[in-house]
Amino acid sequence: MRWLTLWATLVVACFGLVCAAALYDTRQDAKRAAREATVNLGRVVADGIGRDIELVDLSLQSMLNGLRLAEAEGLDPYRRHQLLFGSLPQMRGVGTMVVLDTEGRMLTDSKSVQPRGVEFSQRDYFRVHKEASDVGLFVSRPFFSRLTNMWSIAISRRVTRSDGSFGGVVVSTLRISHLENQFRQLDLRQNGSIMLLRADGSVMARFPAVQGLLGKQLTDLELFKRYPASDSGSYEAVSATDGVTRLYSFTAVEPPLPLIVLVGMADSDIYAAWRNKAGIIAILTLLLCMGTMVLVWMLRREFALRLAAERSALRSEARYRVLAENSADIIALCRADGTVTYISPAIKDVLGWVPGDIEGRNIDDFVRSDYVPLFSGDEQSWPRMLTFPARHRDSSWSWLEASVKRLPPEMGDERCILNIRDVSRRKKAEEALEAENAQLLAMAATDGLTNLSNRRRFDEALEREWRRAAREESSLALLLIDADHFKALNDHYGHQHGDQYLRTIAQVIQANIRRPADMAARYGGEEFAVLLPKTDIDGAYLIAENIRKATLDARIPHLKSEQGVMTVSIGVDAMVPGHGTTAALLVRQADAALYAAKRQGRNRTCVYEPQQGSMSRSV
Structure with a gap:
């Protein structure tokens, strides 16, 4: 070595x-x-x-x-x-x-x-x-x-x-x-000086002051070897006053006056920071030399350790490959762009593909397009658990669940590892359960006899539309509809005929409201309610009259009715929610109009008129 x-x-x-x-x-x-x-x-x-x-x-x-x-x-x-x-x-x-x-x-x-x-x-x-x-x-x-x-x-x-x-x-x-005060404000560092001299060498002012120097002629200064040949310049010299070595710069005062400003900065101040830096660099250099020698010694040891580590890594890689290739779950490695670099043989049992069909291709090629790509999302979303449909070799779709984790940077281009398993059976069970839950929720909000919304769902919709109308300052209308002589109908024809009577009224009501936001509900017994958002009193009256006339035109026999056929009475009210008002007020006023219609002979539509209190007018 x-x-x-x-x-x-x-x-x-x-x-x-x-x-x-x-x-x-x-x-x-x-x-x-x-x-x-x-x-x-x-x-x-x-x-x-x-x-x-x-x-x-x-x-x-x-x-x-x-x-x-x-x-x-x-x-x-x-x-x-x-x-x-x-x-x-x-x-x-x-x-x-x-x-x-x-x-x-x-x-x-x-x-x-x-x-x-x-x-x-x-x-x-x-x-x-x-x-x-x-x-x-x-x-x-x-x-x-x-x-x-x-x-x-x-x-x-x-x-x-x-x-x-x-x-x-x-x-x-x-x-x-005054001059010395001006000089005192200058940054001359610790040992700097400044003098104002006359052309004959007389000291006019100096800072820091020296006893007995004012008025003294200093004609032997290095300055006067350069001035007046030059109006400005620099030189280094030892001060005869205090023995300090300084770098001096002189400048003549203009307009031409017999005055020169001499500024000196001491070498000790100039090189103080440099000396500190030089000391630090010398120490660091020494440490670096020592570190280099130690590094040389450690390199030989590191070479031996690295060789042993490489051998161990080869053994570990072989061991992990055996585990991956014999696992029932699919193990996959991907680059940051989604390209699959490795996938275990278990892919054949799950999706029918062999590893060579998938390696080198983008994983999005096998995922249904309406699902979020596997590698989107910010850094906080890792590790991630994804459920998605994947394309089978026979062109069908199988549901898979993947645990996706980031790989450390030392893995190079391979940035993600995926542990994938088949969850198709579980997914089918979940979808069946969700469908049943949706059906139960719909049944809980629907009247079983008329297939209209029930009272609970109506109350929720009323509160919701009331708040919306208050925000938008729009009119909200309510129709309360009651089947005329319904008790006499039940007593004469029986309850089954009465149920059919209510279903027919529900169908007539549903046929006369067409906007998605309009809502018809069975309010209770033989009473129905129709909620009409963004509708004023005139519009609500027209819809109510259409419902009343359509019920009359159906000509369903009712021998206990004055008309001999099935009829309804309707109470109508509409209002813009204001401060201090509630939806209950709208219900009370529509109910008052309904009872006015009953009192005035039934088979009619009454609109609530505020100026007459609880009285209503028939139309």
């Missing part, structure tokens, strides 16, 4: 090289990401400082214009103060705005109308503007302000008189604490 050892060594070496290359790439990716982050931070900060200084410059130019106007109009100090500072916007981080005369003394400031008597002739910004007229906007070195008791930066412009001579300076201060 020497080849296994060589293979394992080659795998470990290749994996080590791949891991080393991947770690190197991820380290370079971390450095590139840090460089992009510092560049982006520098641009954001430089843009923000540039906008702040631009707003201050607009305010200074507004003050210059105000001074010219105040001088031209000879305004008093108060009106001059309003003109200079009244319309200036409020800006965060901006301190006192001051107007200095030609000697550096305060003429006025944004906090006070009257001069405070403070003199600034020694400030660099005053000397610069006094000595040169073309300086433009000047950004001073940081200084400790006597007015605000805070470290500040002066942003100033020269006041030039109409004759071109020096007329003083307008100054605004930008608090360094």
